[in-house]
């Protein structure tokens with residue numbers, strides 16, 4: 001595993017990811033994270049998206065998941081929690097370039113454990129282990 005990290009780069013139209021301090025500067029906002037074809041999770045703007053997805057899974061709100069949500073290092077280093085942001089704004093913390101290239105990131109791919117939703121988000125799971133068991137919907 002590499003510990004290479006990178007800063008956020010420009011994102012596709014309609015998706016804004018920005019590096020920002022971890023300390024909250026305003027009251028956390030409640031947001032909805034929609035996982036394409038799987039269900040939705042509620043979150044605050046100050047928690048990692050992966051944490052919100054795990055909680056929603058535990059409460060049975062992601063019924064469309066083909067199998068348990070894969071979770072690894074929880075710090076942007078292993079790449080198992082890859083997602084593609086389809087819509088919404090998020091704050092990004094460092095993530096491994098070994099698992100998300102600059103080109104991937106420009107296409108909206110990020111690591112769920114490295115982002116904080118700043119608005120309602122729509123995303124698609126892109127983990128290789130999920131793709132092997134069942135195809136997820138595509139646009």
Ligand code: FES
Pocket residue numbers: 071072073074075076077078079080081082111112113114
């Ligand atoms: S859990 Fe390892 S990169 Fe997200």
